[in-house]
Amino acid sequence: FLLIAVLAVVAYLIGSISTAVWLGKAYYGIDIRKHGSGNSGATNTFRVLGKKPGTIVMLIDIFKGWAATSLAGLLVIFDAIPANNLVIFQLIFGALAVVGHIFPVYERFKGGKGVATLLGMMLAVQPEVALVCMVIFVIVLFTSRYVSLGSMIAALAFPMLLLLHPRFHPDNPILIIFGFVLFAVVVLTHRKNINRLIAGEESKANIGIGRKK
Ligand code: G3P
Numbered sequence: 001f002l003l004i005a006v007l008a009v010v011a012y013l014i015g016s017i018s019t020a021v022w023l024g025k026a027y028y029g030i031d032i033r034k035h036g037s038g039n040s041g042a043t044n045t046f047r048v049l050g051k052k053p054g055t056i057v058m059l060i061d062i063f064k065g066w067a068a069t070s071l072a073g074l075l076v077i078f079d080a081i082p083a084n085n086l087v088i089f090q091l092i093f094g095a096l097a098v099v100g101h102i103f104p105v106y107e108r109f110k111g112g113k114g115v116a117t118l119l120g121m122m123l124a125v126q127p128e129v130a131l132v133c134m135v136i137f138v139i140v141l142f143t144s145r146y147v148s149l150g151s152m153i154a155a156l157a158f159p160m161l162l163l164l165h166p167r168f169h170p171d172n173p174i175l176i177i178f179g180f181v182l183f184a185v186v187v188l189t190h191r192k193n194i195n196r197l198i199a200g201e202e203s204k205a206n207i208g209i210g211r212k213k
Contacts, residue, residue: 001080003074003075003078003080004075004080004081004089007071007072007074007075007093008092008093008096010068010071011068011069011071011092011093011094011096011097011100012068012096012097012099012100012105013100013105014064014067014068014097014100015064015065015068015096015097015098015099015100015101015104015117016100016101016103016104016105016106016107016111017060017064017100017104017106018040018104018106018107018111018112019056019057019060019061019064020032020039020040020041020042020044020045020057020061020112021033021040021107021111023045023049023053023056023057024045024048024049024053027053028049028053030048030049032044032045032048032049033110035048036048036203037192037193037203039112039113040104040107040110040111040112041057041061041112041113041115041116042054042055042057042058042061042115042116043115043147043148043151043205045057045058046058046205047203047205057116058116061101061112061116061117061120062116062117062119062120062123063120064097064100064101064116064117064120065094065097065098065101065116065117065118065119065120065121065122065123065124066120066121066123066124067097067120068093068094068096068097068100068117068120068121069090069091069093069094069097069120069121069124069125070090070124071093072086072089072090072092072093073086075089087125087171087174087175088174090121090124090125091121091125091174091175091178094118094120094121094124094125095121095178095181095182097117097120097121098114098117098118098121098182098185099114100117101114101116101117102114102185102189112189113151113186113189113190114182114185114186114189115151115154115155115186118155118182118186119133119134119154121182122158125175126158126162126175129158129161129162130158132157132161133154133155133157133158133161134154136150136153136154136157137150137151137153137154138150140153140154141205141207142207142209143209144204145204145205145206145207145209145210145211146197146202146204146205147205148190148193148194148197148202149193149197149202151186151190152183152186152187152190152193152194155182155183155186155187156183158179158182158183159175159176159177159178159179159180159183162175162176162179163176
C-alpha cells in the first residue's frame with residue numbers, strides 16, 4: 001500500500017510541473033498566465049511565445065501524462081497489485097497527473113486545462129485510440145481554427161470510440177468511465193472558452209482553412 005501511496009503522490013507532482021509557466025519565466029522573463037488567454041498550457045505558449053517554446057511545452061506536458069500513467073507498471077513489477085489491475089492504476093495515476101497539471105502544487109494551484117497531459121495518459125493506456133483522437137483534434141483545428149473546440153471534441157472522442165468499439169475488451173468499461181469523467185474535467189477547465197465560442201469571441205489559431213498568409 002505504501003508504494004501505491006508514494007507513486008500516487010509522485011504522479012501528482014509530475015503533473016504539477018508547470019512547463020509553460022517555468023519556461024516563460026526562465027527564458028522569456030514573462031508569466032504566461034498574464035498574457036494571451038492567461039492559460040498555462042501549450043496552446044497559449046504557441047500564441048504568446050511562438051512555435052519552438054509551444055512545441056517544447058506540448059511535448060513535455062504530453063510526456064508528463066505518459067510518465068505518470070506508466071508508473072503503474074512498477075506496481076506490477078514489485079508485486080503490489082495483480083497484473084489484471086494494471087489499467088485501473090494507470091488511470092488513477094494518469095488522472096492524478098491531469099489534476100496536478102490543472103492544480104499545480106508549485107504554482108499556488110493555478111495551472112492549465114489538462115489537455116496535453118490527458119493525451120499523454122491516453123497514449124499510455126490506449127495508443128491506437130489516442131492516435132485517432134489526435135487525428136480528430138487536427139481535423140477540428142484545421143477546419144474551425146479553434147484549439148479549445150478540438151481539445152474538447154478529442155477528449156470526448158476517447159470514451160466514445162471505446163463505447164462504439166465493436167470488439168469488447170474487459171478493460172473497456174473502466175476506460176470509458178474514466179474517459180467520460182476526464183472529458184467532464186476538460187469541459188470544466190474550458191468554461192471560459194465555451195462562453196467565448198458561443199459569443200463568437202474565441203481566438204482562432206493561424207492555421208488551417210482561412211489562415212492569414
Ligand atoms: O489546451 C488548452 C486549449 O484547449 C485552450 O487553450 O489558451 O486557447 O484557452 P487556450
